Amino acid sequence: AQSVAQPEDQVNVAEGNPLTVKCTYSVSGNPYLFWYVQYPNRGLQFLLKYITGDNLVKGSYGFEAEFNKSQTSFHLKKPSALVSDSALYFCAVRGLRGSQGNLIFGKGTKLSVKP
């Protein structure tokens, strides 16, 4: 079965420092991996996805993610964090057809960026 894990419930970063939000995955077949961000009382906003090709994927708002097949990881990164990046971040993998046919989400990581 497809699954993703976000090992950190919370990540704290100082503004201007680089940030990393971790995600590992377990899939059968080709992994289709996604990152979303959720601000309070809002829906999920798409940041980026990995389908195939370059292991470094660039997304919205200066975020990027590195796909590592040998470590089965898809960590989200940003070179310089902003206070406005504080939010809940979700990693997701596309499930197989049937009961897991859609996005399977990790538990989420709360990112807190302090001035």
Added chain:
Amino acid sequence: KAGVTQTPRYLIKTRGQQVTLSCSPISGHRSVSWYQQTPGQGLQFLFEYFSETQRNKGNFPGRFSGRQFSNSRSEMNVSTLELGDSALYLCASSLAKGTGEADTQYFGPGTRLTVL
């Protein structure tokens, strides 16, 4: 282009009642998926509709149902509400080209359902 819209944004119901939530996808998107978000269980997939047909279904009881109309708009219905149904219900739409696995899903703001 307008995003995914969901109505109503907030809803309060009592146990035993039923509720219908509505979702309008991004123009041109043919697939609509529904998710339930709770603090305890996180984000869980409910079902997906494509061309008015349910294409995928999550592990939820039969009290949860949905449908899609010819204009791709979708509704989900929950009958005999339970306290545990209190959640944020999110709708997402995608173009659904080909088999759809690589499609990006774009989410609406959600409907916050409170069951008393």
